[in-house]
Amino acid sequence: MQSITRELEQRLTVALRACFGDAAEGVDPMLRPTQDPSFGDYQANFAMALARTLKQKPRDVAEAVVERLDVADLCGPPQVAGPGFINLTLLPAAAGRRLQAIPPAARDGLDRVGIDPTPAPAVVAIDMSSPNLAKEMHVGHLRSTIIGDCIARMLEFEGHHVHRINHVGDWGTQFGMLIEHLRRTHPDVLNDPEHLRLGDLESFYVQAKQRFDADEEFATAARRAVVDLQSGDPATLAVWRAFCEESLRHCHEIYERLDIRVEDRGESFYNDLLPRIVDDLARVGLAVESDGAMCVFLDGFRNREGEPLPMIIRKSDGGYNYDTTDLAALRHRIEALGATRLLYVVGLPQKQHFDMLFAAARKAGWAGDKVELTHIGFGSMLAASGKMFKTREGGTVKLKHLLDEAVERARNVLEANEQDPEKKRGLAPEQMQVIAETVGVGAVKYFDLSHALGSDYKFEWDTMLSMDGNTAPYMLYAYARIRSIGREAGVDYAALPPDTPIVLEHESEIRLGKMLLRLPDVIEQAGREYRPNVITEYLFELSKAYNGFYDRKRGVRVKDATPESVRLSRLRLCDLTARTLKLGLHLLGIGTLEQM
RNA sequence: GCGCCGGUAGCUCAGCCGGAUAGAGCACCGGAUUUCUAAUCCGGCGGUCGCUGGUUCGAGUCCAGCCCGGCGCGCCA
Numbered sequence: 001m002q003s004i005t006r007e008l009e010q011r012l013t014v015a016l017r018a019c020f021g022d023a024a025e026g027v028d029p030m031l032r033p034t035q036d037p038s039f040g041d042y043q044a045n046f047a048m049a050l051a052r053t054l055k056q057k058p059r060d061v062a063e064a065v066v067e068r069l070d071v072a073d074l075c076g077p078p079q080v081a082g083p084g085f086i087n088l089t090l091l092p093a094a095a096g097r098r099l100q101a102i103p104p105a106a107r108d109g110l111d112r113v114g115i116d117p118t119p120a121p122a123v124v125a126i127d128m129s130s131p132n133l134a135k136e137m138h139v140g141h142l143r144s145t146i147i148g149d150c151i152a153r154m155l156e157f158e159g160h161h162v163h164r165i166n167h168v169g170d171w172g173t174q175f176g177m178l179i180e181h182l183r184r185t186h187p188d189v190l191n192d193p194e195h196l197r198l199g200d201l202e203s204f205y206v207q208a209k210q211r212f213d214a215d216e217e218f219a220t221a222a223r224r225a226v227v228d229l230q231s232g233d234p235a236t237l238a239v240w241r242a243f244c245e246e247s248l249r250h251c252h253e254i255y256e257r258l259d260i261r262v263e264d265r266g267e268s269f270y271n272d273l274l275p276r277i278v279d280d281l282a283r284v285g286l287a288v289e290s291d292g293a294m295c296v297f298l299d300g301f302r303n304r305e306g307e308p309l310p311m312i313i314r315k316s317d318g319g320y321n322y323d324t325t326d327l328a329a330l331r332h333r334i335e336a337l338g339a340t341r342l343l344y345v346v347g348l349p350q351k352q353h354f355d356m357l358f359a360a361a362r363k364a365g366w367a368g369d370k371v372e373l374t375h376i377g378f379g380s381m382l383a384a385s386g387k388m389f390k391t392r393e394g395g396t397v398k399l400k401h402l403l404d405e406a407v408e409r410a411r412n413v414l415e416a417n418e419q420d421p422e423k424k425r426g427l428a429p430e431q432m433q434v435i436a437e438t439v440g441v442g443a444v445k446y447f448d449l450s451h452a453l454g455s456d457y458k459f460e461w462d463t464m465l466s467m468d469g470n471t472a473p474y475m476l477y478a479y480a481r482i483r484s485i486g487r488e489a490g491v492d493y494a495a496l497p498p499d500t501p502i503v504l505e506h507e508s509e510i511r512l513g514k515m516l517l518r519l520p521d522v523i524e525q526a527g528r529e530y531r532p533n534v535i536t537e538y539l540f541e542l543s544k545a546y547n548g549f550y551d552r553k554r555g556v557r558v559k560d561a562t563p564e565s566v567r568l569s570r571l572r573l574c575d576l577t578a579r580t581l582k583l584g585l586h587l588l589g590i591g592t593l594e595q596m
Numbered sequence: 597g598c599g600c601c602g603g604u605a606g607c608u609c610a611g612c613c614g615g616a617u618a619g620a621g622c623a624c625c626g627g628a629u630u631u632c633u634a635a636u637c638c639g640g641c642g643g644u645c646g647c648u649g650g651u652u653c654g655a656g657u658c659c660a661g662c663c664c665g666g667c668g669c670g671c672c673a
């Protein structure tokens with residue numbers, strides 16, 4: 001399904017040229033969806049700006065373009081309105097033809113709803129999730145994980161080759177005490193590292209820390225473990241590896257539950273590359289010594305005293321820090337993975353770090369002009385109180401517990417409905433559990449992704465689990481209902497003949513049909529701007545359009561519509577709506593349900 | 597002190613390189629139900645878009661200053 005706006009933009013560009021020749025070169029037609037249906041479906045806003053450079057009246061410019069504009073096959077007669085807007089209204093027949101041309105879903109694999117992949121695929125590396133293996137994943141990792149996966153899905157859908165890189169923290173001094181603690185609590189760890197199981201990493205960390213602070217002998221041993229680890233002592237490495245693998249198992253329980261796949265690549269992977277990073281930067285004079293540390297000074301970065309702010313790539317004690325590791329990782333992604341688009345889905349507080357990282361990589365020549373470096377920053381998830389998300393005791397909230405609660409709350413809603421004779425579905429307990437998982441986890445994801453990335457948001461259970469409004473339950477219900485309608489109508493949507501004409505006559509049909517046609521633009525925009533909430537907004541609009549179409553007062557009959565051609569046309573609209581919802585939810589990382 | 601992000605309806609949030617009368621959900625009030633899954637739909641109420649000035653045909657959106665909140669700013673990541 002090709003974008004209608006792109007088509008109309010091309011026609012406008014042709015008309016602009018015909019009217020003004022070279023003066024119209026490079027002029028953006030500024031085609032936008034209208035906000036008010038009384039202005040049609042799309043409006044072109046170029047005339048006011050162009051009139052200025054042409055020294056003509058805006059309305060005259062608009063009239064002239066309309067005169068030469070050839071859109072009769074798609075739109076009704078273009079209208080010039082207000083100061084010089086050109087309003088375009090899609091013809092229902094043209095909309096119907098376009099919908100009809102959408103090919104059926106592939107038998108296997110993802111249903112692309114007729115949208116072609118890009119002819120120019122790129123290799124993309126997305127830095128996402130990236131918890132510290134020393135501790136359990138907590139709510140602070142949620143946004144990066146969910147948003148990163150969503151962006152990965154959008155780019156994969158476009159046809160790019162995407163690496164979801166889980167840049168886990170598996171190195172650093174804290175691992176000394178963990179190794180030492182592990183040795184003492186699990187003396188057999190080296191005999192059978194595969195079967196190491198630590199029930200709760202959080203309390204394991206706390207125990208190790210307490211012992212480190214209280215027991216001098218232990219602390220000494222822990223420090224020695226750090227040295228051994230860094231010098232590559234095999235026995236120490238083996239314990240460290242066993243710990244990291246166990247910690248990763250904990251992470252992957254969460255990822256599985258979230259239906260997210262990542263490529264684990266710990267910071268330690270880059271250890272061998274770090275000396276060369278410093279050497280290479282020193283050789284070209286980018287890294288210089290300052291207070292005993294090797295630093296890169298970049299234009300425009302100042303500390304609180306107003307002096308140049310360094311990026312420290314080797315500490316005065318000879319150790320490296322995350323600036324060095326991130327530089328090495330960046331280089332690796334470009335040189336070894338062949339990535340030309342490097343995305344970092346990391347919280348906004350780290351913006352300055354990435355500004356410096358990117359500046360350094362550009363200056364060093366490691367990232368050329370063709371390489372995109374983007375920090376996709378996001379705001380904080382706050383408790384409903386508006387404060388930082390904490391347990392009652394002030395600790396961090398484990399991600400596992402958050403998801404458990406989401407599913408439990410979803411299940412409570414389902415069970416309450418089963419008590420209500422009006423809403424009872426007669427679901428078996430196992431079915432209910434599956435539905436609760438999808439609804440609960442989906443609600444958390446959807447709620448997160450439905451907010452603008454940059455702003456903080458308040459985590460509110462009642463809002464995200466509500467059946468009303470822009471939520472996962474509403475969207476999942478809309479999908480399940482459409483599927484149910486197909487079953488009730490005795491129709492296998494997938495078996496509807498692809499050449500069944502789609503005829504848009506009733507106002508609610510026209511509205512729904514036009515909404516369906518916006519899909520390519522929505523996906524394109526969401527992917528280009530890295531904005532998941534463009535998709536959620538659209539899905540909500542689409543659901544509302546569908547509910548209007550299906551509404552018993554304002555909508556049309558579907559299942560028992562006559563004649564048969566109308567019934568089939570409407571069933572195809574149902575199918576296309578379901579397929580669009582499914583694709584949209586898929587891009588958000590949310591599965592659908594046939595029944596709920 | 598410098599920098600970044602935010603301030604939009606009672607609450608939670610949208611608002612697409614500046615576009616027509618600033619939107620949605622919740623809450624509140626009212627209406628629709630012989631159910632195609634009403635877990636829905638329709639209507640009403642509700643705003644000095646933090647403040648002031650500027651740019652221009654046009655500013656929630658861009659610029660400057662100020663107020664409020666959050667975060668960052670040399671060897672943690």
